[in-house]
Structure formats: C-alpha cells, structure tokens
Amino acid sequence: MTPTLLSRLEQYYDAVPRAGGARAEDFGPLTLFVREGAGWPYYARPALGSTGAGTADVERVLARQRQLGIPQAFEWVAETSPWLRAPVEAAGLRVHAHPLMVLEPPAPRLPAHPEVRLLDADDELLTAAVTVPRLAFADPGTAVGATGPAELAVAMADPDAEAHRRAVAERLTSGRTALAAAVRDGVVLASGQYNPVGDVAEVAGIGTLPSARRQGLALAVTAALVEDALARGARTVFLSAGDEAVARVYARVGFRTVATALIAEPAADGEPAGA
Template sequence: MTVPALAFAAPGTAVGEAGPVELAAATAEPAAEEGRARVSGKLAAGSTVLASAVRDGVVLCSGQYNPVGDVVEVVGVGTLPSARRQGLALGVTAALVAEARTRGARTVFLSAGDEAVARVYARIGFRRVATALIAEPPADPAG
C-alpha cells in the first residue's frame, strides 16, 4: 500500500510535498510489489476490503477494513500528501464503512493518528469511546 506509506511518512492533514512523481518512484520499489502481493492475497481470502480515490489513473487516497465476524476495523487510510484537504480520506472512509455495514458489520472502529485526523472521522459519525494502548516488547539493552 504505497499511498498510505507516503501519507504516514508525512503525518497530519496539511497539504504536503509527496505527489504523483514520488508515488511512481515508490511504486517501482521491490517492497511495493511485496505489499501489493500481500494485500492481493488478503483481498482474495476475504480478510480485507480495499477502497480508493483515483483521479486521472492516479490513486490519491486508499484505505482498508479488516472484518472479524460482525466487527470491522478500518485501517491504513492515507492520502497522498499533495492531494490532502479535498475530502478524499473522508470519502474513502465513508465508502469503507458503508460497505462494511452492507456486509453485516455491527461495530466499525478505527484509530486516529492525532486530533486533526480524529476530527475528520467525527464528521462521518465516529465518536471517541476509549483510549487505545499498545504493548511492545521491551527494548533490547544490547542496542
């Protein structure tokens, strides 16, 4: 998922530098092919659903959801930094939620990277209900 990788490298909602040229370069990298293969496998298995906003053949925003029973997590919604502030992430997220509901999801959740992003999601009905915490392995003292 090249667009989200570029988006998350420049977090937030402000318009950024990375655009179609950077996307084309990143897409040509071997790691991008591995990512496409991984997502293709998940799509084929039904363990993820993908939505994107495309203009003139260029993916400007994409995201996924991962269903488990009637619970769905929306993940990896990212907009190419040069295409931000056009409502693309809002549209992709709304499409993912609508599709999940059509397929029987009763609970749809996501995690926002910061308050500005949380405000975007609030515009389509998400509300804060808890705080997510992450457990990571202890740091290796050997460095």
C-alpha cells in the same frame, strides 16, 4: 465505552493477526504476533485476560523482536490494560496516544464520491493503493505536503511495494480485507482498508498522498469503507485516529471517541521516553 464493547474489541485485536496468518508467541501476560510473509508487521499486546505485566516481561518481548528483526512495537487500549504503560516506558519505549473511535448508529451517510471505488485483487491500481498510505504516514498530519504522484511512482518501483501488493491481493481474495481508493486521472490519491473478523471490522491504513490533502478524499474513502462493511454485516466498526484533528474528520462519518489506543515504539534519537 461499555465493558461489552471493550471485550469485543479485545477479542478482535487478538483474532485479526491470527486470521491474517500471523504466528502468536506466548510471553505469559503478553502475546507477540509475528507476520508470516509480506505486509505490515504486527506487534505485541496484552494476552486475553491479562491483568498485569512487569518490565522484565516487556524486555523479554523486546529481545525477541530484536532477534527476529521486526519492529519493537506494542499496541493496547489504555482503558483495558492501564497497567502496561509503566513497564513499557520503563523499558525505554515512547508511548503515543490515539483516539479510539467507534461508529455510532445511526451514522450519517455521505453521498458516494465519484472518484472513490472499491478495488479487487486484480485491479491494476492495487500497487499504488497499498503504497499511498506508506507515503502519507511518512509525512504525518493534515497539512498539504510536497510528496505527490512523482514520488508515488518511485515508491511503487520498490520491490517491497510489489510484495505488499501480493499480500493485500491474497487478503482481498479471501475476504479478510476490503480496500477503497480515490482515483483521479488514473492516479491513486488516497486509499484505505477495513479488516473484518466476524461482525467486527476495523478501518485502517487511511492515507492521502500529501500533495492531495484537504480535498475530503480520506473522508470519502472512509465513508465508502463504512458503507461496504455495514452492507457485509458488520455490527461494530471502529478505527484509531492519528490525533484529535483527524478524529474530528472521522466524526463527520459518525465515529465517536470511546477510548484511547496506545502505541509504544523506541524513542527517536534525542527523544525522551514516555508521552
């Protein structure tokens, strides 16, 4: 991964929460992004140009996250900020590593999938489309699971689902997000989005209803998002894969691993800190 590309991604990581209306709180070498309103919560990450942070810096951010009642989470790129892992682990967080992948031109173009389409802010399936990834991430991996349309219907009735729909609808209207979904017989089986800032776009939130896995739907959704991002002028398209197995799927659309995205969160009960 070239320094120029690393720098472009760092600029994006700093800009996208701000473009999404997040409040940025300054903690010296670290920045905490706090979402205003509904939607996926943000995280803390190295401030642009940071060259080091200590455990005390991390603990100050964690205290603020607890005060605000938001997830105690940090995200960063290992190759850009290798100094952050040690203080994060010393503060008791568990670090998870994910392949950071960038679309490598000329990317292979998959045929359009007949069940995949882009959704707009007024689409009646938008609530389902923003809910499917939540169910997918609650049952991670690529194996077929039990969660299906019945569980999706229950999850959609949660007030949080409607609040999330409104937040995504606003971003779709403003052009800060594009969303695609695989729909069969009126049921959303997979969905995902990309978020553009300038000519950089991150594909994120790709999820398949566990009962519908291993049908190529996540790949088809990703391909549709890539096509749309490129058509709208994106020069750099990237994503973070869940694990190496998922990375191999994204490689079929032309993504290659260039670095490591790290996410730190509190360890589960009985789980040791560190990777």
